[in-house]
Every structure is written in structure tokens, then in C-alpha cells.
């Protein structure tokens with residue numbers, strides 16, 4: 096059936112692709128400008144760009160200071176002050192819009208020491224985090240780390256929980272940490288927050304979260320070789336009778352979806368996955 | 371002066387948002403009826419053929435050089451494969467070896483890190499391994515994955531069922547041995563992650579909370595909030611650091627080194643900061659350079675990290691490796707189209723699966739929200755460029771609305787913050803509250819389905835189909851696992867499974883063989899001979915390492931003075 100939901104359009108597909116290309120490239124005309132000061136030097140750049148894109152517009156080509164370009168990797172830590180404002184600010188260059196009169200510099204690297212450990216040999220307890228990162232005890236509760244965090248995490252709190260040895264709390268509160276190092280740069284007590292939090296999360300994941308019961312059974316099955324025969328058969332079917340193989344696929348897909356759907360009580364669980 | 375914004379949107383967009391709000395209640399009531407919008411097979415074809423970038427003419431061409439000569443690939447990929455080498459082989463002294471190691475791993479993303487760890491578990495001392503990477507360790511697509519990773523570990527699921535799903539998703543073009551390896555290793559990988567302390571979402575008994583994935587017949591998507599990729603990557607990186615595995619950052623490989631006896635014997639690295647080169651000789655070489663998003667195929671924006679420029683394809687192709695399944699490109703239907711700051715970044719599919727409906731400028735539904743990715747993407751393009759029912763942003767992008775506030779109404783207040791924290795945070799940074807206002811989306815370049823062909827031991831195959839004994843690949847750079855289309859959740863799995871296999875295979879070579887034969891760059895010269903014959907502009911060199919986003923004004927005035935170089 097055609098034309099019920101989508102009427103036939105007479106279009107020039109190649110032209111459309113060219114139009115998309117044009118639409119996605121930077122506009123020729125710039126209407127609004129701002130001036131930013133990159134390490135003190137003024138540059139006029141289009142308003143509405145991220146700091147990262149603005150620097151590129153101004154002619155910089157990143158080697159350091161750009162990773163994911165999407166707020167996930169922490170490569171683009173930036174410090175800035177606004178004109179006439181006393182407050183020292185922190186940001187991710189890829190996730191922050193330029194403002195007129197911004198004085199900024201990117202921090203290409205944060206020196207911070209990570210403790211070395213063999214996770215298998217640690218017996219986690221209330222003092223484990225302090226053993227590996229004793230400096231957390233020096234926290235003066237100034238909250239500067241929290242103010243510096245571009246992910247808006249409660250950094251000071253997780254440090255406080257760390258001192259108390261509450262591994263679970265540290266793991267949960269620090270989960271969204273992208274390890275940009277801005278907290279660590281700002282801390283007057285010279286704490287290396289994000290490394291401590293990494294240890295806490297791994298301890299929590301390994302020793303506190305219960306292990307999956309099903310996983311072990313599946314591994315035993317696989318090790319026993321019990322799927323080998325089935326794989327041989329399915330390979331043969333695919334080679335010798337591709338049409339039948341395809342219908343098997345559709346059958347399993349459709350029936351499986353039906354069956355699995357019935358197992359669900361929680362409506363949120365009905366969601367599809369992604370990406 | 372800047373454009374006046376009201377809660378993140380200019381006034382003219384607000385007018386359209388009002389129309390979206392007007393139809394919201396009705397649409398929520400009729401949510402169940404959206405299925406009726408699903409297209410028939412015939413209608414899908416009509417839409418794909420005219421509006422999908424893979425089908426629209428003018429985007430691809432035949433390769434004129436190399437092992438895959440005659441095969442069709444996207445123009446942007448042909449451009450870098452049919453290019454002059456960035457490095458002049460005559461400028462390099464191969465006798466002066468800077469690093470003489472057992473295993474060289476090219477690429478410090480997911481696959482590279484996993485390979486290093488498993489080689490180390492297999493007994494190769496850390497100091498005999500070298501990871502060379504382009505940006506920092508972990509600056510990679512692996513860090514950015516949100517959704518999750520597939521593994522068949524529930525009693526009513528199995529590696530065989532997972533296998534069928536992967537094949538169907540890949541249009542039955544996948545290689546049997548690779549899919550078998552992918553699905554049977556999957557539970558092992560998850561177990562390994564559990565032991566390393568990856569914080570997967572679990573219930574109080576330890577059962578993984580597993581979700582549907584597009585195109586799967588079972589719920590087998592394991593996730594860690596919407597930061598799954600970051601959680602896995604930072605854990606394996608932490609482990610590599612604990613084990614003192616050496617990593618050279620900002621030192622990408624620019625060419626593989628071959629040997630007189632036709633093997634791979636290491637690579638030339640180039641320090642992007644000091645501009646010096648390093649010669650690395652290795653008993654085994656692992657290619658783990660990831661995908662191609664930053665080639666901006668057909669001019670599309672991308673979800674990928676800064677270094678996703680397909681260098682691995684270029685280097686391996688010059689050395690004689692075979693490529694496959696490169697003609698099909700994965701576009702994700704929902705990339706951000708506004709604000710300009712985040713154009714192209716991924717809006718996870720979960721936004722639609724939790725109930726947000728795509729609507730046009732007038733607030734009208736025009737597509738079933740859960741069509742396969744290619745169909746959904748083509749329908750968005752059709753609405754924007756075929757029918758013009760779209761919003762044009764101040765910078766000229768076009769997009770349709772994804773009505774995210776529906777989620778709060780359908781799933782209860784707070785559902786967005788709880789399940790879509792990374793998304794909520796991203797929009798909030800630019801003054802948009804996606805719990806109250808819809809967001810603007812347009813398709814974006816997402817994934818390299820094909821790549822360098824490997825076998826189940828992760829050995830790279832030569833043009834004649836035989837494997838290189840000393841050359842391995844894992845992750846997005848290799849092809850054959852996903853056929854012509856990768857299902858969600860299978861690429862995090864891919865980099866773990868084949869990164870691991872590459873590491874184990876490389877360790878075997880390192881233990882059992884002597885140094886590689888006499889090093890040479892003859893293959894680069896031979897390839898250059900071929901390039902000479904086809905009229906390639908001298909400025910076209912590869913690998914390109916990084917995209918160039920500098921402003922046109924600056925580039926027009928840029929000159930290189932022969933001093934301070």
C-alpha cells in the first residue's frame with residue numbers, strides 16, 4: 096500500500112543532501128558577535144558558540160583540550176572570569192557558551208597522583224579509602240570543590256563520606272564524575288577527589304553489589320561446550336537454506352518479544368534500549 | 371548583542387512550541403494509536419530511497435586503488451583511502467628504533483585498553499606492551515556510550531538467540547565465526563566487568579536490570595545509568611594504570627611498518643606536540659583506532675569523539691589489508707539540532723522509548739517513533755527537506771521536535787531526571803528544560819558498521835583472505851561482526867570481545883616468536899605508485915588525524931613562514 100501515510104514526493108534527493116550539508120555547516124553571515132579574551136588576547140567570535148567552537152573559529156586548532164566534545168570525557172576543563180566580576184569560574188569548554196567579556200584559559204592537564212592497588216587483594220573496610228588517599232582527612236569543608244564541579248556533583252559530601260568510610264555513598268554521589276580534575280585543582284587541602292572516588296566505585300561494584308546468580312550458570316554452560324552443536328547446526332542451516340534461516344530469525348524475534356513482554360510487570364521496563 | 375532567548379529558545383521557536391503544547395494532550399491520549407503510523411515495506415522503500423543519505427545518489431564512488439578496488443564506499447572514505455601518505459617514507463630512519471616491544475597497541479580507547487589488559491593477564495610484562503594513542507587515554511567513542519551492552523545471560527535467553535538477532539540486524543551479511551565469538555564471549559565479558567567492579571544497574575539480588583534493545587528478541591541490554599560507556603572505560607583505564615601499562619598520549623600512528631617477508635612489524639608514531647616521529651618495532655601489532663564519525667560523511671554532524679577519523683582503515687589498507695561492509699553508514703535519527711553548541715550530539719533513543727513523540731513544526735505527529743533507525747532518520751529528513759514542516763534554527767540547521775515533556779506525563783514527574791540524567795544535564799547547561807519544553811532533533815552520523823576484516827582470533831586478513839600472523843584488530847575499526855548494520859549494545863560488546871581476543875592472540879605471538887623480519891615502508895611507496903595513476907590532488911593526504919574546524923576567515927589569511935616551524 097502506498098500513499099496512505101506517505102504520499103509520493105517528487106524531490107531531487109541529491110539536492111536535499113547538498114542542502115543538509117549546507118545547513119550543517121557554519122553560517123556565512125554572522126549577526127551577533129561577542130568578544131572573548133583567550134589567555135588575555137581579545138577575539139571577536141560569533142555569539143552562541145561553545146568556548147571550544149569559539150576558539151576554533153578564532154583560529155586555534157586543538158591538539159590537547161578536546162576529547163569527546165560532548166561532556167563525557169573531561170578533557171576540556173576551563174577556568175574563566177567575567178568582566179567586572181570577582182568570582183572565579185570553572186567550566187567545560189565543549190559544554191559552555193561564550194559570553195561577552197569572558198577571560199578564559201583551558202587547563203590542558205591536571206597533575207594528580209592515582210594510588211596503585213590490586214583490587215582483588217583489598218578487603219574493603221571503613222578505613223580503606225583513607226589508607227590509599229590519606230589526604231582526604233585534611234578537608235576543611237570549604238565547599239570549593241563542589242562549586243568547581245561542572246557536573247554539579249556534591250563533591251564535598253562525597254569527600255566527607257570518604258573520610259567516614261562510607262564506600263557506597265561515595266560511589267553513588269560520585270557516579271556522574273567525568274574526571275575533569277577541576278575540583279582537584281581548586282582544593283586548598285590538595286585532595287585528589289576523582290581518583291579516590293574511582294577506587295570507591297570499583298570497591299562498591301566489586302564487593303558490595305551482589306553478584307548476578309544467572310551469569311555463573313551461563314558461564315558453566317558455555318564452558319561445557321553445550322552450545323557448540325547448536326552453532327554448528329545453525330551455521331549449516333544458514334549456508335544450506337538461507338530462506339529457512341531467515342524465517343527462523345523472524346520467528347524467534349516475534350515470539351521472543353511476545354514472551355518476554357509477558358514477563359514484565361514494571362512499565363518502565365518496557366522501554367527499548369538504545370545507541 | 372545576542373539573540374533574545376526565552377528559556378533557551380528564540381521567540382519564533384516559542385510560537386511553534388505553543389502549537390506543540392496545544393496538541394500534546396490529545397497525542398498523549400492517542401499514544402497507543404501511534405502504531406498505525408508504522409510504514410509498510412513498500413512505503414519504507416519509497417522513503418528510504420529518496421531521503422536516506424545512504425540511498426540518495428551522489429554520496430559514494432568506486433575505489434580505484436588497493437585491495438578493494440572496484441567496491442563502493444562513501445566519497446569521504448574514498449578520499450582518505452585514495453590519498454597521498456601524510457608521511458614521506460624517505461624521511462624516516464627505520465634502523466633507529468625508539469621502542470622495541472612485544473606488543474604495540476594502536477589506539478587507547480576501549481578495544482586497545484582491553485587488549486593491553488588481556489595481553490598482560492597472559493603473562494606479557496607491562497613494560498613490553500605499548501599503547502600509542504592520539505588524544506588522552508580514554509578520549510574515545512567508548513567513553514561516550516550511554517545506552518548499554520548486550521549479553522545473553524538470562525535462562526530464557528542464549529548465545530544462539532543473541533546470534534540470530536545480530537545476524538538479522540546485520541541484514542545477514544555478518545561473518546559466522548565472528549558473531550559466534552561475540553555472543554558466546556558476552557557473558558564472560560560481563561563477568562570480567564563484575565570482577566573489575568563495574569557498577570552495572572542491578573536489583574537487590576544482584577540480577578542485572580536488563581532492557582530491550584532495538585532489533586532484539588530478548589531484553590539483554592546491561593547498563594550503568596546513562597553513562598554505561600564512561601563507567602566501563604574509566605574502570606578498565608584505572609586497571610591499566612594499576613598495572614603500569616605504558617601509554618604514549620598525543621602520539622598517533624601515522625603508518626604501519628611492514629617487513630621484508632610481508633608481515634606487520636610495528637608502526638611509525640608522530641608526536642603531535644613536538645612533531646618528531648618514533649619508530650616502534652613490535653612482535654605483534656594491534657589496531658584499535660575506532661571509527662569514522664569525524665569524516666562527516668555527506669556533511670552530517672556526528673556523535674563521535676574528536677579523533678574518530680578512520681586512520682586505522684587508511685594505514686591497514688595501505689599495508690594490504692582487506693576492508694568490508696563500508697558502504698553502509700549508521701546514522702542515528704536523533705542528534706541534537708539546536709542549540710548550535712550541541713548540534714549532532716546524541717539524544718539517546720531512550721527519550722523516544724520512554725514516550726516522547728517526534729512532531730513537526732505544527733505540533734503534528736508524522737512518524738511512528740520506533741521505526742528502525744534508517745527509516746526513522748529518513749522520515750525526519752523527509753519532514754524537514756521534503757515537506758518543509760520543520761523548524762529552521764538561527765544558524766540554518768533544520769529539525770523536528772521531540773516532545774520530551776510527554777515523558778513526565780506518561781511516566782510520572784521526575785522520570786527524566788532519574789533515567790536521562792546526562793541528557794537533562796546537557797540541555798540544562800544551555801538554558802533548556804527538557805522536562806517542560808520539547809527538544810529539536812535531526813539525524814546524525816553515528817557508527818562505522820564495517821571495517822578491516824578479521825577472523826575469530828582477531829587476526830587481520832590480507833587481500834587474498836589469509837591472515838597476517840602478527841597483526842590484529844578489535845573494536846569499531848574492524849568489520850564483519852555487525853554485517854551491514856550494528857544493533858545497539860553490540861559495539862561496546864564488540865570492543866570487549868575482540869579487544870580481548872586480540873590481546874590474547876598477540877600475547878601468543880609475543881611468547882612464541884622472535885622479532886619481526888627486516889622493517890620496511892616499501893608498501894607505502896608501492897601504494898603511492900597506484901595513487902599517482904589516478905590524479906589525486908597533492909593536498910589530499912592521509913591519515914588525517916584530526917578534523918579541521920578553524921574559521922574560514924582565519925584560514926584565508928593563514929600563511930606559513932619558514933621560521934619557527
Ligand SMILES: Cc1cc2nc3c(=O)[nH]c(=O)nc-3n(C[C@H](O)[C@H](O)[C@H](O)COP(=O)(O)OP(=O)(O)OC[C@H]3O[C@@H](n4cnc5c(N)ncnc54)[C@H](O)[C@@H]3O)c2cc1C
Pocket residue numbers: 369370476477478479480481482502503504505508509510511512513514515516517518519520598599621622623624658659660661673674675677678679681682716816817844845846847858859860861862863865913
Ligand atoms: C555517543 C555515542 C554513543 C554510543 N552508545 C553506544 C551504546 O549505548 N552501546 C554500544 O554498544 N555502543 C555505543 N556506541 C558505540 C561504541 O561506543 C563504540 O563503537 C566503541 O566504544 C568503539 O570502541 P573502540 O575501542 O573500537 O574505539 P574508540 O573507543 O573510539 O577508541 C579508539 C581510540 O583510538 C584513538 N586513535 C584514533 N586514531 C589513532 C591513531 N592514528 N593512532 C593512535 N590512536 C588513534 C582514538 O583517539 C581513540 O582513543 C556509541 C558511540 C557513540 C559515539
Ligand code: SF4
Pocket residue numbers: 169243244245246247248250271272273274275276277278279288289
Ligand atoms: S567531581 Fe571533580 S573531577 Fe569529577 S566531574 Fe566534578 S570537578 Fe570534575
Ligand code: SF4
Pocket residue numbers: 233234235236237238239240241250251254281282283284285286
Ligand atoms: S575543596 Fe578540598 S578542602 Fe574544600 S571541601 Fe572540597 S575537598 Fe574539602
Ligand code: FES
Pocket residue numbers: 160161162163164165166167168169170171187188189190273
Ligand atoms: S571534550 Fe570531553 S568533556 Fe569536553
